[in-house]
Amino acid sequence: MERKYRVEGMTCSACSAAVEREVGKVDGVKNVAVNLLTNSMKVEGEEGIESAVLEAVDRAGYKGFLEGEEKKSETIEADPFSEELEIKRRRLITSTIFLIPLLYISMGSMMGAPVPSILEGHENLLTFALVQFMFTTVILFLNRHYYVNGGKSMWRRHPNMDTLIAMGSGAAYIYGIYVILQLAYGFGHGDMARIAAYGHELYFESAATIVVLIDLGKYLEAKAKHKTSGAIRSLMDLTPEVATVIQDGEEKVIPVEAIEIGDRILLKPGENVPVDGVVVEGISSVDESALSGEPIPVEKTAGSDVMAATTNGQGRLIMEAKRVGEDTTIAKIIALVDDANATKAPISKIADKVAGIFVPIVIAIALATGGIWLALGAEPAFALKLAISVLVISCPCALGLATPVAIMVGTGKGAKAGVLYKSAESLEILHHVETVIFDKTGTITRGKPYVTDVVAAGISAEELFATAYALEKPSEHPLAEGVIRAYEETYGTENKLSLEHFEAIPGRGLKATLNGETYYGGNEALMDSVGADLSAIRTQLDALLAQGKTPLFFAKDDEFIGLIAAKDLVKANSKTALEKLHAAGKKLVMLTGDNEKTAKVIAKDLAVDRVHAGVLPDEKEAYVRQYQEAGKVAMVGDGINDAPALARSDVGIAIGAGTDIAMESADVVLMHSDLMDVVSAMDLSKATIRNIKENLFWAFFYNVICIPVAAGLFYKPFGLTLSPMIAALAMSFSSVFVVTNALRLNFLSLDKAESENKEEFSEAIDFVEIPSVKTKAHGYNKKEEAQKMDKKILKIDGMSCNHCVGRVDKALNELDGVKASVTLDPQEAVVEGEKLDSALLKKAVEDAGYTVIAVE
Structure with missing residues (x-):
C-alpha cells in the first residue's frame, strides 16, 4: 500500500x-x-x-x-510555490528596510559618509553599539524561524541548514552582546584601553546581513521554483472554472466541480472544454494542441470525442460529459506528473547519503577551525569570523535541490510535449536503455488495414467483394474492419446478401451461411482444413506476400472463390524516429504476429536490427527477457497483449492510442501515439539526468572549494579569507544557480511529430478475376485424395484461451504432412495427413504444454 x-x-x-x-x-x-x-x-x-x-x-x-x-494533484493545483514566494518576499522587504540603516551606521563612517554626531568618536562607542544591537535584534526576530527550527533540529540531533545559519549568525550576535558588555565595563571603570580594544570588534552587521542575504537567496530560489511548475500550470489554466450546463431546457452556469456524468454542456465559440465527453449536437473545430501536440484544429461533429483543456473554435457545440474530476485526461496527466515528482531517481541516493552526515561534519569543521586558529595565536575575533564563515557557506541547500528541481522541470517539460513519466526512476533509466523492442501493429504501423487487391475465382470481383462484406460485417478482426471500410467507400452500405448464421473459428477465421449457402473466410490454414485448393493462385499469392500484403481467403463449401489482400501503412513518422534511435546507438527489434514475408517487407525500409515474426501474444514477454540478458530493454506497445512485455521490460512505453491496461503496465505514456515521442522521451531523459549530474557536481564542488577558503587554509600563503557576509551571499546563490540550471531544460528542443494526415492511403484497389479453381493441378478429385488421407481427433486438456489454441495449432501444423484444426470448445484437434503417427501427434501437443487425454 x-x-x-x-x-x-x-x-x-x-x-x-x-x-x-x-x-x-x-x-x-x-x-x-x-x-x-x-x-x-x-x-x-x-x-x-x-x-x-x-x-x-x-x-x-x-x-x-x-x-x-x-486530490492527488492538489500539491500542483494549489501551487505551494506562490504562497511561499509571497511570504519570503514580504520578509525580505521588511528585513532589508532595517538592514539598510544598520549597514549605513556600521560602515558609513569608513566610506566617508556623514553619520549622526551621537554615533561618532570613542566617547559614543557604547551608543554606536546599542543602536546596531537594536536594528539587528529586529532583523533576527523577523527571521526567528531559522533559530526556532535550527534549535529544534539540534535538540533532536538532526542538525540541518537552519542549524548552521542559527549557529553562524547567532555566534556573531552573541559576540556583539559580549562586546557591548566589555564597552559598558570600560566606560564604567574608565578603562579606555578596553574600550579601544573592543570598540571596533562589533559583528552585528554580519549577523544581520547573513540572514538577509539568505532571505534573498531563498526568495530567488522560491521564484525559480515557481517557474518549475509552469508547464503544468499552463495546462491547468486551460481548464475553465465554470461551465454552461443545459438542464430542463435552461442554460445554467455552474462550477466545473459540480458537473456530473451525463450532463449536457454548451460550448460557445472560443470556450475551453471543461470535462471529457462526446459531442451530441453541432459542428465546430477544436484546438487539441495542448494535449495532442497537433497544431491543426480537429473537426468535431455529433459522436466525436472531446477532451478537457482543449479549445472550441468558431462553432457552437453541445457535449455530454463522460469523464469528470480526476477521471479526465488532463487530471490524469497532472496526477502522473505529481506522482513522478514524489519519487526519487536512483542517482539522488548519492546526495541523500552525503546529506545525512554533512551538517554534523560542517559543525565539527567550524569548531575545529576556531580552535586551531586560537591555538595558533590568532585574535578571538578572527577565529570566530572564520568559524562563522565555515558554518554559513556550507549550508546544503543546493545539494537537496539538485535532483528534485531537475525532475520537476523535466517531467513538466515532458507533460507539455505529451510525454508522461510515471516515476523519476523511469526518467533516469530510459537513457541507459540499449535495446528498444517495438510491437508492429498500431505502434510502428497505423494498425488499420487498407484493401489493395480483390482477386475473384470463378465469380465476379464485385460479387466476391459483396460476399466478403456480408461475411465480415459481424467480425471484430482488424482485417474485417479494412474490408468493411473499403467496401462502404466503394459501394456504400447497401448489400442484398442475407447473413443467416455466423460462427467465429478461433485462430483461423469464420464460417457463415449466406442465402442458404455455407461460406468460409479466413487464413490459409482454414482453406486447407475445408479442402479449398489455392494452387492456381500461388504465384499471385507469393507476389502479394512479397509486397507486404496480408491475404484474406474465401471459399464456398470446399470451393475457393477468391481472396482480398490488405496492407497496414507504416505511420508517417515511424521511419524517421527509428533512424534517429538507431543513430543514437540503440538496438531496434520488431515483434509481430504477421508471417515472416509480410514482416520483412515492412522492416526492409526501416532501421530495424532484428525482426521476429509469427510471435504469439504471450511470447512477447519471453523476447523481452531474452534481450535483457544483454542489457536494459525498453518495450514500446499499445495493446492488451503488450501489457506483460511492458511490465517485464526495464522501461515500458505505452503509446497514447493504446489500451488502459497497456498504460497501467507502462512506465512512460506517450499521448500522441507517435514514435517521434519515443525519441523525445529519450532525449529528455538524457538531458534531465545530465542536468542532475551538473547540479550535483556544482553542489559538491562548491563545498569542496569554499570550505577550505572559509576555514583560512589559504590565509597564511595568500592572505585569502572569506567574510561571513560574502560566505552567506555565496551560499544563497549556490541554490539559485542549481534551480536556474534546471530551468534550462525548458529550452530543450524536442523533435516535433508531423501530422499523420500527411500520409493518406490513396492506392486504388486492384480487381482481378481468374477461372474457377475446382480440382488439384495434377487432376484427381479432392474426395479421392481425402480417402487416402488419415484423420484423427485428439481430445486435449488444459487449453483455456485462444492463445492456447494458437500454441497447439502451431505445434501440430509444423509436423511434416500434417494439417490440423484446433478448437477451444470442444478442446480438440482434428488432424489429417498420410499415415498419421498418434504418438508423434501426442508428443507435439504435450511439448506445447498441454495433455492429450484421448486419440480417436
Whole structure:
C-alpha cells in the first residue's frame, strides 16, 4: 500500500534525510521517498501505519499531514510555490528596510559618509553599539524561524541548514552582546584601553546581513521554483472554472466541480472544454494542441470525442460529459506528473547519503577551525569570523535541490510535449536503455488495414467483394474492419446478401451461411482444413506476400472463390524516429504476429536490427527477457497483449492510442501515439539526468572549494579569507544557480511529430478475376485424395484461451504432412495427413504444454 504525505518545515537535504531516516525505522514501512522541492513524502508499506509515520515525522522535528483524502494533484493545483514566494518576499522587504540603516551606521563612517554626531568618536562607542544591537535584534526576530527550527533540529540531533545559519549568525550576535558588555565595563571603570580594544570588534552587521542575504537567496530560489511548475500550470489554466450546463431546457452556469456524468454542456465559440465527453449536437473545430501536440484544429461533429483543456473554435457545440474530476485526461496527466515528482531517481541516493552526515561534519569543521586558529595565536575575533564563515557557506541547500528541481522541470517539460513519466526512476533509466523492442501493429504501423487487391475465382470481383462484406460485417478482426471500410467507400452500405448464421473459428477465421449457402473466410490454414485448393493462385499469392500484403481467403463449401489482400501503412513518422534511435546507438527489434514475408517487407525500409515474426501474444514477454540478458530493454506497445512485455521490460512505453491496461503496465505514456515521442522521451531523459549530474557536481564542488577558503587554509600563503557576509551571499546563490540550471531544460528542443494526415492511403484497389479453381493441378478429385488421407481427433486438456489454441495449432501444423484444426470448445484437434503417427501427434501437443487425454 502506498500513501502520500505533506511535510512542512524542511529547508535542506539534511531535513529530508532526517525524515527518511526516522520514517524508515517505523515497523511496516518498506520504502520512503521525501521530496524537498514539493515538501512531499511517499511511503510504501502495510496498512494502518499512518499514525506511526506521522509520529516519526514529528520526532524528526517536522510536521506531517496525510494527503489520502485530498486530490492527488492538489500539491500542483494549489501551487505551494506562490504562497511561499509571497511570504519570503514580504520578509525580505521588511528585513532589508532595517538592514539598510544598520549597514549605513556600521560602515558609513569608513566610506566617508556623514553619520549622526551621537554615533561618532570613542566617547559614543557604547551608543554606536546599542543602536546596531537594536536594528539587528529586529532583523533576527523577523527571521526567528531559522533559530526556532535550527534549535529544534539540534535538540533532536538532526542538525540541518537552519542549524548552521542559527549557529553562524547567532555566534556573531552573541559576540556583539559580549562586546557591548566589555564597552559598558570600560566606560564604567574608565578603562579606555578596553574600550579601544573592543570598540571596533562589533559583528552585528554580519549577523544581520547573513540572514538577509539568505532571505534573498531563498526568495530567488522560491521564484525559480515557481517557474518549475509552469508547464503544468499552463495546462491547468486551460481548464475553465465554470461551465454552461443545459438542464430542463435552461442554460445554467455552474462550477466545473459540480458537473456530473451525463450532463449536457454548451460550448460557445472560443470556450475551453471543461470535462471529457462526446459531442451530441453541432459542428465546430477544436484546438487539441495542448494535449495532442497537433497544431491543426480537429473537426468535431455529433459522436466525436472531446477532451478537457482543449479549445472550441468558431462553432457552437453541445457535449455530454463522460469523464469528470480526476477521471479526465488532463487530471490524469497532472496526477502522473505529481506522482513522478514524489519519487526519487536512483542517482539522488548519492546526495541523500552525503546529506545525512554533512551538517554534523560542517559543525565539527567550524569548531575545529576556531580552535586551531586560537591555538595558533590568532585574535578571538578572527577565529570566530572564520568559524562563522565555515558554518554559513556550507549550508546544503543546493545539494537537496539538485535532483528534485531537475525532475520537476523535466517531467513538466515532458507533460507539455505529451510525454508522461510515471516515476523519476523511469526518467533516469530510459537513457541507459540499449535495446528498444517495438510491437508492429498500431505502434510502428497505423494498425488499420487498407484493401489493395480483390482477386475473384470463378465469380465476379464485385460479387466476391459483396460476399466478403456480408461475411465480415459481424467480425471484430482488424482485417474485417479494412474490408468493411473499403467496401462502404466503394459501394456504400447497401448489400442484398442475407447473413443467416455466423460462427467465429478461433485462430483461423469464420464460417457463415449466406442465402442458404455455407461460406468460409479466413487464413490459409482454414482453406486447407475445408479442402479449398489455392494452387492456381500461388504465384499471385507469393507476389502479394512479397509486397507486404496480408491475404484474406474465401471459399464456398470446399470451393475457393477468391481472396482480398490488405496492407497496414507504416505511420508517417515511424521511419524517421527509428533512424534517429538507431543513430543514437540503440538496438531496434520488431515483434509481430504477421508471417515472416509480410514482416520483412515492412522492416526492409526501416532501421530495424532484428525482426521476429509469427510471435504469439504471450511470447512477447519471453523476447523481452531474452534481450535483457544483454542489457536494459525498453518495450514500446499499445495493446492488451503488450501489457506483460511492458511490465517485464526495464522501461515500458505505452503509446497514447493504446489500451488502459497497456498504460497501467507502462512506465512512460506517450499521448500522441507517435514514435517521434519515443525519441523525445529519450532525449529528455538524457538531458534531465545530465542536468542532475551538473547540479550535483556544482553542489559538491562548491563545498569542496569554499570550505577550505572559509576555514583560512589559504590565509597564511595568500592572505585569502572569506567574510561571513560574502560566505552567506555565496551560499544563497549556490541554490539559485542549481534551480536556474534546471530551468534550462525548458529550452530543450524536442523533435516535433508531423501530422499523420500527411500520409493518406490513396492506392486504388486492384480487381482481378481468374477461372474457377475446382480440382488439384495434377487432376484427381479432392474426395479421392481425402480417402487416402488419415484423420484423427485428439481430445486435449488444459487449453483455456485462444492463445492456447494458437500454441497447439502451431505445434501440430509444423509436423511434416500434417494439417490440423484446433478448437477451444470442444478442446480438440482434428488432424489429417498420410499415415498419421498418434504418438508423434501426442508428443507435439504435450511439448506445447498441454495433455492429450484421448486419440480417436
